Amino acid sequence: MAIRIIKLPDVGEGVAEAEVVEWHVKVGDAVLEDQVLAAVMTDKATVEVPSPVAGTVIALGAEVGATLAVGAELVRLEVAGAADEPAAAEVAATPRQAAASPPAAAPAPAADNVVAMRTAAAAPAADSSAPTRPALPRAVPGISLGPPRAAGEKPLASPAVRKRARDAGIDLRQVRGSGPAGRISHDDLDIFMRGGPAAAGPAARTANTAVETIKVVGLRRRIAQRMAEAKRRAAHFAYVEEVDATALEDLRAALNAEAQPDRPRLTLLPFLMQAVVKAVVEFPQMNALYDDEADVVERFGGVHIGIATQTPNGLMVPVARHCEARGLFDGAAEAQRLAQAAREGRATREELTGSTITITSLGALGGIVSTPVLNRPEVAIIGINKLAVRPMWQGGQFVPRKMMNLSSSFDHRIVDGYDAARFIQRIKALLEAPATIFIDG
Amino acid sequence: MREISVKVLVIGGGPGGYVTAIRAGQLGLDVMLVEENVLGGTCLNVGCIPSKALIHAADAYGHAMAQATSAPFGLRVERPTLDFTRTIEWKDGIVGKLKGGVTALLKRHNVKTVRGRAAMLDGKTCRVESDTGPQVIRAEHVVLATGSQPVALPSLPFGGRVISSTEALSLPSVPQRLAVVGAGYIGLELGTAYAKLGTQVTVIEAEDRILPAYDAELARPVARRLKALGIDVITGARAGGLSADGDALRVEQSGAAARNIAADYFLIAVGRRPRIAGVGLDQLDLTMNGAAVRIDERCATSMRNVWAIGDVTGEPMLAHRAMAQGAMVAEIIAGQRRVFDKVAIPAVCFTDPEVVTVGLSPDEARAAGHTVQTSLFPFQANGRALTLGADDGFVRVTARSDNHLVLGIAAVGAGVSELSAAFGLALEMGARLEDIAGTIHAHPTLGEAFHEASLRGLGEALHV
Numbered sequence: 001m002a003i004r005i006i007k008l009p010d011v012g013e014g015v016a017e018a019e020v021v022e023w024h025v026k027v028g029d030a031v032l033e034d035q036v037l038a039a040v041m042t043d044k045a046t047v048e049v050p051s052p053v054a055g056t057v058i059a060l061g062a063e064v065g066a067t068l069a070v071g072a073e074l075v076r077l078e079v080a081g082a083a084d085e086p087a088a089a090e091v092a093a094t095p096r097q098a099a100a101s102p103p104a105a106a107p108a109p110a111a112d113n114v115v116a117m118r119t120a121a122a123a124p125a126a127d128s129s130a131p132t133r134p135a136l137p138r139a140v141p142g143i144s145l146g147p148p149r150a151a152g153e154k155p156l157a158s159p160a161v162r163k164r165a166r167d168a169g170i171d172l173r174q175v176r177g178s179g180p181a182g183r184i185s186h187d188d189l190d191i192f193m194r195g196g197p198a199a200a201g202p203a204a205r206t207a208n209t210a211v212e213t214i215k216v217v218g219l220r221r222r223i224a225q226r227m228a229e230a231k232r233r234a235a236h237f238a239y240v241e242e243v244d245a246t247a248l249e250d251l252r253a254a255l256n257a258e259a260q261p262d263r264p265r266l267t268l269l270p271f272l273m274q275a276v277v278k279a280v281v282e283f284p285q286m287n288a289l290y291d292d293e294a295d296v297v298e299r300f301g302g303v304h305i306g307i308a309t310q311t312p313n314g315l316m317v318p319v320a321r322h323c324e325a326r327g328l329f330d331g332a333a334e335a336q337r338l339a340q341a342a343r344e345g346r347a348t349r350e351e352l353t354g355s356t357i358t359i360t361s362l363g364a365l366g367g368i369v370s371t372p373v374l375n376r377p378e379v380a381i382i383g384i385n386k387l388a389v390r391p392m393w394q395g396g397q398f399v400p401r402k403m404m405n406l407s408s409s410f411d412h413r414i415v416d417g418y419d420a421a422r423f424i425q426r427i428k429a430l431l432e433a434p435a436t437i438f439i440d441g
Numbered sequence: 442m443r444e445i446s447v448k449v450l451v452i453g454g455g456p457g458g459y460v461t462a463i464r465a466g467q468l469g470l471d472v473m474l475v476e477e478n479v480l481g482g483t484c485l486n487v488g489c490i491p492s493k494a495l496i497h498a499a500d501a502y503g504h505a506m507a508q509a510t511s512a513p514f515g516l517r518v519e520r521p522t523l524d525f526t527r528t529i530e531w532k533d534g535i536v537g538k539l540k541g542g543v544t545a546l547l548k549r550h551n552v553k554t555v556r557g558r559a560a561m562l563d564g565k566t567c568r569v570e571s572d573t574g575p576q577v578i579r580a581e582h583v584v585l586a587t588g589s590q591p592v593a594l595p596s597l598p599f600g601g602r603v604i605s606s607t608e609a610l611s612l613p614s615v616p617q618r619l620a621v622v623g624a625g626y627i628g629l630e631l632g633t634a635y636a637k638l639g640t641q642v643t644v645i646e647a648e649d650r651i652l653p654a655y656d657a658e659l660a661r662p663v664a665r666r667l668k669a670l671g672i673d674v675i676t677g678a679r680a681g682g683l684s685a686d687g688d689a690l691r692v693e694q695s696g697a698a699a700r701n702i703a704a705d706y707f708l709i710a711v712g713r714r715p716r717i718a719g720v721g722l723d724q725l726d727l728t729m730n731g732a733a734v735r736i737d738e739r740c741a742t743s744m745r746n747v748w749a750i751g752d753v754t755g756e757p758m759l760a761h762r763a764m765a766q767g768a769m770v771a772e773i774i775a776g777q778r779r780v781f782d783k784v785a786i787p788a789v790c791f792t793d794p795e796v797v798t799v800g801l802s803p804d805e806a807r808a809a810g811h812t813v814q815t816s817l818f819p820f821q822a823n824g825r826a827l828t829l830g831a832d833d834g835f836v837r838v839t840a841r842s843d844n845h846l847v848l849g850i851a852a853v854g855a856g857v858s859e860l861s862a863a864f865g866l867a868l869e870m871g872a873r874l875e876d877i878a879g880t881i882h883a884h885p886t887l888g889e890a891f892h893e894a895s896l897r898g899l900g901e902a903l904h905v
Contacts, residue, residue: 156871
């Protein structure tokens with residue numbers, strides 16, 4: 001028998017470290033060649049690491065959530081082999097991309113931190129307590145409670161308990177029984193009367209004392225860090241304006257009515273993207289990145305619009321590049337493609353980086369007002385709120401108009417309130433007279 | 442016409458009605474009870490009590506006769522004789538004593554009792570044709586406890602030698618031959634009693650076996666005993682009319698020629714129906730449940746503050762059910778929160794051997810969606826049953842397989858009616874097999890069979 005150490009492979013361009021987001025094996029597991037050992041995450045891309053050899057896992061190099069340097073020990077395997085082989089042969093694993101990440105050949109710096117190893121000296125192969133298992137929900141101790149009754153099952157209680165409950169106006173279906181077969185005792189009734197935990201059955205309210213501990217790892221941790229960083233550094237201020245989208249909606253409906261197979265169906269988003277492109281020509285300070293360590297603002301000629309997208313894993317912001325060079329339908333198709341790629345975990349690193357201004361929309365869930373968090377180091381983000389028909393005072397009477405709010409946030413360190421207001425007013429004007437979006441010169 | 446106002450008017454002085462009135466009186470309510478006939482109702486006068494008296498007398502006579510022909514433990518009796526007139530007097534004496542007790546109890550609890558025929562005018566008003574003239578009673582609450590009456594067969598209207606259970610309890614002499622139509626508990630209790638008194642008894646049943654309301658396993662020991670007593674049981678048969686001379690009953694059996702059963706009396710015991718007509722209940726336009734008054738779990742009818750309890754509300758027509766309902770209704774009227782939340786209503790057949798059921802039968806439990814296990818302990822292995830010379834029968838416990846919660850208990854055997862108390866308590870308390878198994882049952886008693894049946898359900902039976 002010989003020991004093989006599987007190291008964290010080079011998982012992407014310029015990536016020096018990766019976070020372990022999931023173990024696919026545990027100590028004691030027999031693994032086959034090419035079997036996935038772990039999933040590690042780099043900058044928004046998840047990579048699966050397969051085993052280069054067959055063997056038995058005797059140690060894992062890190063806990064879920066820990067960050068490992070490329071080249072650090074990931075897994076230690078016991079493999080069949082001659083005794084004269086090196087005691088601890090080092091084997092490099094080849095990364096397998098899960099959420100696509102560009103392959104890279106650049107050498108990674110060696111690990112300079114040592115990860116504590118958990119060895120499997122006493123762990124039997126069939127140990128059910130997998131070392132990477134998250135903490136189980138905990139119940140509040142001290143109160144004895146029976147399991148909740150199955151649906152439709154009658155509460156079980158002696159006549160004296162039933163009478164006492166009846167006199168007190170208590171429906172025993174609400175009371176949990178701690179006794180044999182779920183029998184409700186006087187004590188159970190006392191606990192219920194004191195307002196303690198109770199309840200059973202699907203119709204009843206249950207005091208749920210479970211606590212689930214979820215490690216904040218991977219994309220969620222990345223989101224958490226970035227959000228906190230944005231809020232901590234940027235001087236957010238919000239600005240909300242309403243937009244009469246009646247004409248825009250008419251135009252959109254007319255364009256969608258003459259559907260063509262090679263054209264995507266239009267939402268409001270591509271129109272807003274076009275309006276932003278048009279507006280930033282006059283307000284270049286909005287399409288910019290602020291490097292607050294170097295005290296430099298970069299204004300961009302190209303408009304790379306980040307589109308905040310909800311994915312099964314969390315918020316992602318794929319980027320529609322060079323929107324200034326895209327027409328309405330091109331922009332719409334690109335936005336749709338990016339959103340789908342992000343949701344399916346197929347978005348590449350390029351597609352997830354490089355935005356210069358961001359649009360966020362919750363669609364029908366848009367609400368009335370939101371206060372978006374800047375996609376740092378950008379200085380502006382525009383949120384779309386819900387479109388609704390509202391009565392508007394026009395020409396001496398109320399008329400039904402399709403109204404929509406734009407909620408935007410700016411980095412007040414760079415953007416003055418006056419400019420922000422004018423920028424949004426410009427977008428409003430464009431959206432309310434949508435033909436002007438498409439008039440050049 | 443005199444007009445009286447009361448808080449609670451109870452119509453019917455049977456076990457349901459008088460218990461309602463007593464409980465209402467205890468709770469300080471102004472209560473009046475109207476009884477058309479005599480206090481105590483069917484149960485006390487022409488049902489439970491007199492039939493048990495007759496059954497006891499018949500048993501004693503049957504035992505004496507048995508000692509005259511054989512002497513299993515050496516007792517010799519020379520030619521016992523029965524003075525049936527004395528038997529009926531003794532029975533009437535018991536009924537009279539209990540009736541006196543009810544009268545005294547009602548009085549002690551300040552219940553005004555009116556004797557007369559009640560007719561509901563509307564949900565609040567009742568006209569009573571009393572001995573002292575008609576009177577109108579207005580009540581805040583009306584409790585209908587009018588009971589039930591025997592069902593007649595169209596081909597055999599009551600009268601003359603066609604009798605109901607009421608007449609069968611007061612025959613002038615022990616008949617030579619008795620034909621009983623209906624092998625339910627009433628027909629079998631009375632048929633068995635008269636068979637023991639020396640009557641040649643024939644029982645005609647439309648279903649294919651006796652006690653069709655009970656499961657076959659429970660009916661089997663009773664069927665064996667009927668045979669041993671020489672009772673002729675004709676199942677799957679329909680009673681036609683009487684022969685021209687009125688001496689014989691025409692019985693049609695599918696697949697067999699019709700035959701005539703000659704008898705002195707023809708006892709019709711095919712069931713009872715709620716007493717609705719004649720007391721103006723048909724005038725009230727109450728929502729009905731078939732032939733019975735529909736009630737909810739508080740015994741409320743479709744009319745506000747009109748309550749109904751007991752047989753008039755349908756099956757199971759049992760005195761103890763009516764009593765429990767009556768006490769509850771009185772408490773509800775007194776402002777207490779109550780619903781009829783009983784787990785089980787015991788049912789007893791005072792046949793030979795007796796049959797007790799409490800809770801669900803195995804089939805009912807399965808139909809209710811439970812996975813069940815049943816365990817049975819035979820009285821052949823019970824010392825007390827052997828010393829009583831009556832070892833036929835068993836105790837059977839039906840429990841949920843998953844948590845051993847007891848869902849139903851049944852027994853058949855001599856004297857098992859007294860076990861109904863233990864059975865009922867176990868079910869109401871929500872006992873599991875372990876609870877019964879963990880209770881010491883006195884030795885030597887029939888109750889040990891209950892203990893052993895529960896142990897057996899746990900795979901721990903000791904004496905089988």
